[in-house]
Amino acid sequence: GAVVSQHPSRVICKSGTSVKIECRSLDFQATTMFWYRQFPKQSLMLMATSNEGSKATYEQGVEKDKFLINHASLTLSTLTVTSAHPEDSSFYICSATPLPRGGLTPEQYFGPGTRLTVT
Amino acid sequence: AQSVTQLGSHVSVSEGALVLLRCNYSSSVPPYLFWYVQYPNQGLQLLLKYTSAATLVKGINGFEAEFKKSETSFHLTKPSAHMSDAAEYFCAVSPNTGGFKTIFGAGTRLFVKA
Numbered sequence: 001g002a003v004v005s006q007h008p009s010r011v012i013c014k015s016g017t018s019v020k021i022e023c024r025s026l027d028f029q030a031t032t033m034f035w036y037r038q039f040p041k042q043s044l045m046l047m048a049t050s051n052e053g054s055k056a057t058y059e060q061g062v063e064k065d066k067f068l069i070n071h072a073s074l075t076l077s078t079l080t081v082t083s084a085h086p087e088d089s090s091f092y093i094c095s096a097t098p099l100p101r102g103g104l105t106p107e108q109y110f111g112p113g114t115r116l117t118v119t
Numbered sequence: 120a121q122s123v124t125q126l127g128s129h130v131s132v133s134e135g136a137l138v139l140l141r142c143n144y145s146s147s148v149p150p151y152l153f154w155y156v157q158y159p160n161q162g163l164q165l166l167l168k169y170t171s172a173a174t175l176v177k178g179i180n181g182f183e184a185e186f187k188k189s190e191t192s193f194h195l196t197k198p199s200a201h202m203s204d205a206a207e208y209f210c211a212v213s214p215n216t217g218g219f220k221t222i223f224g225a226g227t228r229l230f231v232k233a
Contacts, residue, residue: 004162043209043225044163093162107153108221110162
């Protein structure tokens with residue numbers, strides 16, 4: 001159980017175009033989903049926290065107009081990289097936290113990641 | 120404020136040797152602590168978690184970690200390394216007061232020599 005999928009796994013796009021990445025919790029409902037960015041050989045950098053039905057909370061330094069996050073349902077969150085540039089090339093990982101169930105600890109379940117390359 | 124420090128960006132052990140990956144945390148409230156493993160070009164997989172129950176936590180693949188409040192540490196160990204253990208390991212901390220925002224350490228790359 002607790003599987004999170006991401007689509008696509010890899011995407012190459014041209015500079016100036018937009019790219020949408022989907023994050024789905026397959027066998028549980030997630031009130032909260034997180035979007036991370038990971039540079040080569042580095043740790044995960046939290047970009048934003050996405051709550052179903054409300055606006056995402058962005059971390060300091062992350063451009064909300066560039067990285068659009070939508071959490072339309074309890075099983076789906078999307079990250080759209082608008083007007084992508086080569087410096088946006090990175091590994092993007094989402095995670096999901098299940099609905100609280102009395103004593104459930106807040107571990108996150110991670111998607112497999114999406115490799116974005118902007119040419 | 121919370122933070123996590125992983126001592127050593129690279130650790131190399133021989134196959135069959137003890138694995139010890141160090142993690143120290145800082146938290147103003149009682150924390151939840153996690154160890155995750157990441158294989159190349161993949162997401163993170165939870166190895167184990169500390170949630171204020173037993174201080175010695177056993178996880179998957181033979182790993183375990185001990186929560187030591189006096190030392191603010193949560194080191195990850197495995198008695199005997201396998202080649203398949205070679206990966207990136209992340210220690211993470213999250214407050215147990217809600218919010219669930221998790222802070223990750225910088226990661227430790229484990230190399231296993233034959």
